[in-house]
Every structure is written in C-alpha cells, then in structure tokens.
Amino acid sequence: MYFVVTGKNSYLSSKELKLFGFDSFKRISKNILLIDSYNPDDLDKLGGVIKYGKIISFDQIKNYLNNKDIIGTNSKTFGLKLKKTFGIKKFKLIQPENTDLEVKNHGKEFLFFEDKVLLVEGYQKIDLYETIDYQKPSRGMKVGMMPSKLAHIMINLCTGSATGQVETIYDPFVGFGTTGFVANYFGYNFLGSDINTTPAKQNLSFWKQTDYYKNMQFTLFKNDVKTPFEKKFLNNVDCIVTEGWLGPVINNNTTQKMLTKNHEDIYNLYNAFLQNISKFYDNICMVFCFPIYSKMTNYGFGVLNKLEKGNMEFDFEKLGKPYKRDGQLVGRQIILAKK
Numbered sequence: 001m002y003f004v005v006t007g008k009n010s011y012l013s014s015k016e017l018k019l020f021g022f023d024s025f026k027r028i029s030k031n032i033l034l035i036d037s038y039n040p041d042d043l044d045k046l047g048g049v050i051k052y053g054k055i056i057s058f059d060q061i062k063n064y065l066n067n068k069d070i071i072g073t074n075s076k077t078f079g080l081k082l083k084k085t086f087g088i089k090k091f092k093l094i095q096p097e098n099t100d101l102e103v104k105n106h107g108k109e110f111l112f113f114e115d116k117v118l119l120v121e122g123y124q125k126i127d128l129y130e131t132i133d134y135q136k137p138s139r140g141m142k143v144g145m146m147p148s149k150l151a152h153i154m155i156n157l158c159t160g161s162a163t164g165q166v167e168t169i170y171d172p173f174v175g176f177g178t179t180g181f182v183a184n185y186f187g188y189n190f191l192g193s194d195i196n197t198t199p200a201k202q203n204l205s206f207w208k209q210t211d212y213y214k215n216m217q218f219t220l221f222k223n224d225v226k227t228p229f230e231k232k233f234l235n236n237v238d239c240i241v242t243e244g245w246l247g248p249v250i251n252n253n254t255t256q257k258m259l260t261k262n263h264e265d266i267y268n269l270y271n272a273f274l275q276n277i278s279k280f281y282d283n284i285c286m287v288f289c290f291p292i293y294s295k296m297t298n299y300g301f302g303v304l305n306k307l308e309k310g311n312m313e314f315d316f317e318k319l320g321k322p323y324k325r326d327g328q329l330v331g332r333q334i335i336l337a338k339k
C-alpha cells in the first residue's frame with residue numbers, strides 16, 4: 001500500500017490526484033491519503049502532493065537505514081523507538097506537511113500514523129518553487145504574488161480536464177510570468193499576454209538561464225483582455241491557465257463599499273474577457289482564480305455567481321474552498337470553466 005501527503009487545500013489535491021488516475025484512496029488523517037496504485041513518475045508531476053511513498057513494516061526499516069543518513073519523523077515516541085531498536089544516533093522531528101531540505105537531500109523520512117510506518121520516497125518540487133518565487137528579479141506585492149505551487153496545481157487541473165493532448169498553455173494575465181515558467185518546466189509551450197509585459201520580459205531572461213529551462217517556447221505579447229482576441233497563433237492554445245487580476249491591494253482599512261466597487265470592476269473585466277474567449281474558441285478548457293474577500297458579506301460570491309449566470313456557454317466548476325493562507329484578506333477561488 002502507498003500514501004501521499006497533500007497540501008492544505010485537500011480538495012484541490014484530491015481532484016488533481018483523480019485526474020492523474022489515483023482515484024482509489026482512503027484518508028487516514030486530514031492530509032494523508034492511502035492510494036493503492038503507485039507510479040512515482042506521475043506522483044512527481046503533481047503540485048498538490050507534498051510527499052509520497054510506501055507503507056512498510058517496522059522490521060523493514062533496517063533495510064532503508066544507512067549510517068550517514070539524517071533521519072526524520074513526525075513522532076517523538078516513534079523516533080525514540082527507532083533509536084532504541086536500530087541504534088540511530090538522532091532524529092529530526094518534521095510535520096508531515098513540511099519538507100526538511102536536509103532530510104530530503106541527505107536522509108530518510110519515516111512517518112508514523114495509525115500503527116503504520118510510512119517511508120517517504122519522493123517530495124514536492126520545492127527547489128523549483130523557491131527559484132521561481134524568490135529568485136526571479138521582478139516581483140512585487142502590489143500586483144499580488146501567485147505561488148508557483150498554485151500555478152502548478154492549476155496547470156494540472158486544466159491539462160487533466162482538457163480533452164486531447166495539451167501542448168500549449170496560455171496566460172492572458174501573465175504578470176511576472178509564474179504560470180509560464182512552471183508550464184515550461186513541465187514540458188508545455190507557453191503564450192503569455194498582459195497590458196504590461198515588462199515584468200515577465202525581465203523575468204524571462206532569468207528563467208532561460210536557470211537549470212530548469214529546457215528550451216520550451218515562451219512567447220510574450222501585449223494585449224488587453226477587454227479587446228477582441230484576434231491573433232491567429234492563439235488558435236494553437238489547448239488550455240488557458242491564469243491567476244487573473246485580483247483587484248487593487250486591500251487592507252484592514254478597506255471599506256465594504258470599496259470592496260463592492262473592486263468586485264464590480266473585476267466582474268466587468270472578467271465578463272468582457274470570458275465573452276472574448278467565447279467568441280474566439282469553439283472549445284476551450286480554462287482554470288482561473290476569482291478573488292474572494294474574507295471581510296465582505298457572503299465573501300463576494302454573489303458577483304462570481306453573476307459571472308457564471310451571464311456566461312452559460314461555459315460549464316463552471318468551483319474547485320473547493322478559496323485557496324488562502326491564514327489571516328489573508330483575499331482568497332483565490334479556483335474555477336474550472338469549460339466550453
């Protein structure tokens with residue numbers, strides 16, 4: 001038997017797992033799922049899986065121990081038992097949902113849950129995420145920072161839901177280029193547009209110099225999503241994956257009136273955008289974010305429902321709860337829209 005540790009938004013992780021063929025599983029804790037088929041190459045492609053591996057017996061642990069290894073585990077009692085039984089010198093305590101780089105790169109990790117020993121065999125692409133999120137030269141809180149891990153999950157949710165082979169992904173609100181870098185890494189060609197392509201251009205030179213860049217295409221052009229789509233090369237697009245525009249930065253002083261106005265502006269922009277997409281494509285699969293305000297009555301879902309009702313040619317699916325860190329005022333409701 002095998003297991004995966006999923007991210008905080010377990011709905012998105014479960015959906016992604018299902019789309020990649022891991023549909024037979026049981027939950028043993030909030031974030032740990034048992035799966036009965038195992039394909040490390042496929043698990044390695046998932047953004048919502050933090051770590052994965054197989055269930056082993058306590059006796060089998062000795063087969064995986066090496067004197068030089070740094071041992072990680074989630075349970076102090078279990079760590080002490082490893083010390084007593086196998087003579088390991090020390091262990092590091094690690095929460096299942098955290099990745100300890102020392103243990104990942106130079107050690108072994110055993111989780112202990114419900115009397116089961118879980119040997120970790122693979123980890124999320126934390127080095128890739130950190131390079132994209134923290135090393136790209138152009139970044140900025142004002143425009144919002146989409147974690148590359150979220151871009152990764154959204155790409156998989158879209159490519160997994162699309163009919164047919166996906167070769168090219170398009171982000172019409174490309175911003176800093178995050179979606180494009182992740183798409184390139186996973187083998188997709190990428191088209192990105194924005195009313196301001198300067199940040200993405202600056203980051204693209206950096207991206208091409210990293211070890212993660214493998215010569216996939218990355219094309220940038222200037223475009224306002226409110227204007228009709230015309231470019232012929234947009235016919236090559238198989239999936240649209242975009243964070244979109246989340247509105248002006250808000251803080252604790254932002255009033256309900258201002259939030260309502262922001263949502264109305266965002267609605268108008270997205271509505272024009274969806275209509276342009278619909279006119280241009282007969283069939284398209286799209287994953288995008290809609291901002292949800294934690295301080296707003298009904299979190300602003302009313303505007304999202306209005307957007308859905310006004311664009312019935314798309315099948316809308318709200319994917320789980322909004323993606324948001326504790327204390328954040330704006331959450332991202334992930335939406336799958338198919339035409």
Ligand SMILES: C[S@@+](CC[C@H](N)C(=O)[O-])C[C@H]1O[C@@H](n2cnc3c(N)ncnc32)[C@H](O)[C@@H]1O
Nearest residue numbers: 144146173175176177178194195224225243245
């Ligand atoms: C939140 S940022 C996207 C950031 C991007 N997901 C990233 O992490 O690199 C939103 C982007 O939408 C762009 N934008 C706003 N209105 C637009 C419009 N009408 N047409 C095209 N892009 C627009 C902004 O210039 C900004 O770059």
